[in-house]
Amino acid sequence: MDLRFSPEEEAFREKVRAWVREKLPQDIREKVDRGFELSCDDLRRWMKILSAEGWIATNWDKKDGGPGFTAGQKYLFEDELFLGGAPRTIHFGTRMVGPVLLAFGTEEQKRKYIPKILTSEEIWSQGYSEPGSGSDLASLKLSAVRDGDHYVVNGTKIWSSHAHCADRMFALTRTSTTGKKQEGITCLLIDLKAPGVTIRPIITIDGRHVFNQEFFDDVRVPVEDRVGEEGEGWRIAKYLLGHERSNASWISITKRTLVKTKEIAAEERVSGGRLIDDEVFRHKIADCEQELQTLELTALRTLSAAAADKPMDLGQAGLIKLRTAEVIKRVNELSMEAGAYYAQPFEPQAIRGGWNEEPVGPDYLFRMAPDYFEARAMSIAGGSNEIQKNIIAKGVLGL
Amino acid sequence: MDFEYSDDQSLLKDSVDRFIQNNYGFEQRRKLVATDEGYSDKNWSQFAELGWLGMPFPEQYGGFGGTPVETMIVMEAFGTGLVAEPYLPTVVLGGGAILHGGSEEQKQAILPAVAEGKLKLALAFAERQSRYNLADVETSAKKDGGSYVLNGMKGVVFGAPSADKIIVVARTSGQSRDADGISLFLVDKDAQGLRVRGYPTADGLRAGEVYLDNVKVGADALVGEEGKGLPLLEKVIDHGIAAISAEAVGAMKALNDMTLEYLKTREQFGQPIGRFQVLQHRMVDMFIAHEEAKSMAMMAAMRVDEADETERKKAMSAAKVQIGKSARYVGQQGIQLHGGIGMTDEYAAGHYFKRLTMIDRSFGDTDFHLKRFADL
Incomplete structure (x- = not known):
């Protein structure tokens, strides 16, 4: 047992740190720093920079076009990326579609889609939830009816992050309504530019546009864009859940948020003194730091187990997802609390691009309430905390 | 890593x-x-x-x-x-x-x-008024030629009744709570003027009040440098924190296993109570509490020998805070999920709860360590 990273890993950390400092465009770094919304073009630009370095698909093996990072390198890479102020990328291509195609796709699908994921030429989105299918995902209804060489898709998907930036969608559709609901689900790769697709933005309570709802009206999807067999969609989706949950990047992002919160608390005044010296506030910060440290160590344990070729425990990954959501919410709440009255002015235009007026109050505060409201989604998206608990109860505890 | x-x-x-x-x-x-x-x-x-x-x-x-x-x-x-x-x-x-x-x-x-x-052995560091402040030492050691004379009282000394020798923390100079002037002395339990009143603690272990009435020890009884004992004491207590954190993790695991087994076997309303989602989620929270405590106990073990004193203290405090939070949750819910049987002395769950509760009363509780973590 040893907490230290090896000299090689430390050197790698330095390398990534220097790289981020050099390559992350100043305007993007500033937007991230100030809480401005990034445009689709901003995100694409950053993803292409990562691609050019071969660092977009960090979770992929070398033979598949990834950098072949060790578990430790993956962690260090993301840590440095986000501590350095990089934005989260739109990662459905590398986190979902790629791994699924590598495991279940045809040779032709791999040839057609994998290279463009690796170059970030094509951006992917995810089509899982529907208005009537949230936690009960298997009840999804988006209908795909076979018509010759095509499926004809009708219905709607919702909560698709960044679908408005995306070229294609990895969607779960219903091809059969008989038998168990899990058995009639099929994965389709849908071209979002195809006729019959409408994308409607969903503005969330923080004033931002990340989520979307898509409407599919007789959208024709070629049969060769089906992944796996008809009815195999649920098995594929479950395979993917493991990939999605093990994503620990939020921990690094939250570390940065906490650093910012401390900076803000050093600026803000309370009864003439500094907020950061206020006994109660200071203890809340300490409590968040302590919880975040626990979370990070637990994530590192998972990495260590993976590096030692011990099977990664799904429950442990669910545990990290669940606890991450809780800690993020607390840290963002603390930032918002730091603003006191000045958490109240709400100018979502200030977050969007192209607004030239000065926000009310200090410019580090206007984003805090929106960030807090946005973080509230963390324990809902990607399988709610309650669903995570169901999974751990069943899968790990045998209840 | x-x-x-x-x-x-x-x-x-x-x-x-x-x-x-x-x-x-x-x-x-x-x-x-x-x-x-x-x-x-x-x-x-x-x-x-x-x-x-x-x-x-x-x-x-x-x-x-x-x-x-x-x-x-x-x-x-x-x-x-x-x-x-x-x-x-x-x-x-x-x-x-x-x-x-x-x-x-x-x-x-x-x-x-x-x-x-x-x-x-036993280490007598706490006093009636000290709470968890290791520098709050009123027991005195006065130099008398080539020897020292110890007077005062040390409280809740773990293992004092069984100890052959007791390491007594006493003040050789300065005021109560001064960082300087603290010294450690190795004293025979049967030294003249030393009396131990032993008693069981709430978790079934043994501790004692140690009374020192003109106990004379030689200069060779001094452990470490005279007046510079606080950093040594802090280091030893940090090792105690790392060790007791691991003990707590073991106790939590045992209580969780026992509780999970109970959920699977105890039937009410015609089914095992583990079928009820409200209890399943509680059990998951206990599982998480144990895993998080384990992460921090492992960290504590890996960092307690760290040369940088501030880093070491901060790490041990972070660990102890987590142990406190997790132990309280697992202990309390372990009893709750057992219901009445968890309250009985003849069933194991309550004994784990008691030990976990007393671990938070040892070497600084959750509040103490959160404060130390914030202050460092």
Whole structure:
């Protein structure tokens, strides 16, 4: 047992740190720093920079076009990326579609889609939830009816992050309504530019546009864009859940948020003194730091187990997802609390691009309430905390 | 970055686990803690034979040169069985004080005897008014020619009734709560003027009040430098924190296992109560609490030997805060999920709850360590 990273890993950390400092465009770094919304073009630009370095698909093996990072390198890479102020990328291509195609796709699908994921030429989105299918995902209804060489898709998907930036969608559709609901689900790769697709933005309570709802009206999807067999969609989706949950990047992002919160608390005044010296506030910060440290160590344990070729425990990954959501919410709440009255002015235009007026109050505060409201989604998206608990109860505890 | 045990560490874990399984059934433990001594000499000899009593000491002092990770492995297993032998006071605290602060003569005189099971120790640091502040020392040690005269009272000294020698923290100069002027003295329990009033603690272990009335010791009783004892004491207590954190993790695991088993077997409303989602989610929260505590106990073991004092203290405080949070949750919910049976003295769950509760009263509670973490 040893907490230290090896000299090689430390050197790698330095390398990534220097790289981020050099390559992350100043305007993007500033937007991230100030809480401005990034445009689709901003995100694409950053993803292409990562691609050019071969660092977009960090979770992929070398033979598949990834950098072949060790578990430790993956962690260090993301840590440095986000501590350095990089934005989260739109990662459905590398986190979902790629791994699924590598495991279940045809040779032709791999040839057609994998290279463009690796170059970030094509951006992917995810089509899982529907208005009537949230936690009960298997009840999804988006209908795909076979018509010759095509499926004809009708219905709607919702909560698709960044679908408005995306070229294609990895969607779960219903091809059969008989038998168990899990058995009639099929994965389709849908071209979002195809006729019959409408994308409607969903503005969330923080004033931002990340989520979307898509409407599919007789959208024709070629049969060769089906992944796996008809009815195999649920098995594929479950395979993917493991990939999605093990994503620990939020921990690094939250570390940065906490650093910012401390900076803000050093600026803000309370009864003439500094907020950061206020006994109660200071203890809340300490409590968040302590919880975040626990979370990070637990994530590192998972990495260590993976590096030692011990099977990664799904429950442990669910545990990290669940606890991450809780800690993020607390840290963002603390930032918002730091603003006191000045958490109240709400100018979502200030977050969007192209607004030239000065926000009310200090410019580090206007984003805090929106960030807090946005973080509230963390324990809902990607399988709610309650669903995570169901999974751990069943899968790990045998209840 | 590696959280896996070496082969030797895995063997050690197997051996302590096996000992607990064979010798520390709940009924056996109940009988043991009800005796006058509250522990078993036979077990103690076995600890010595198995090398556990010399685990953290270098080989030249009859030890095994183990790291705090080995201590963690032993303590975690001890936690699963609620081991009552005075391992923590003797090996980790008393042995630790000599190991980290003692002279060469003291090490040679004390450590091999501890490793062989012939000598038990205790570390008397707390006082009635001190709470968790290690610098709050009123017990005095006045220089008198070539010797020191100790006066005062040390409170809730773990393992004092069984100890052959007690390391007493006393003030050689300065005011109460001054960081300077604190010294450690190795005192024979049968020294003239020293009296121990022993008693059981709420978790079935043994502690004592140590009264010092003009106890005269030689200059060779001084452990470490005169007046500079606080950093040594802090270091030893931090080792205590790492060790007791591991013990808590073991106790949490045992209580969780027991509770999970109960959820699967206890039937109400015609079905196992583990079918109820409200209880499933509670059990998951307990599972998480244990895993998080384990992450921090492992961190504590890996960082307690860290050279940077501030970093070490901060790390131990972070660990102790997590242990406090997790232990409270697992302890309380472990009882809640058992219902009435969890309240009975003849059922194990309550005893784990009690030990977990008392661990938060040891070496600084959650609030104390959150404050120390914030202040560092």
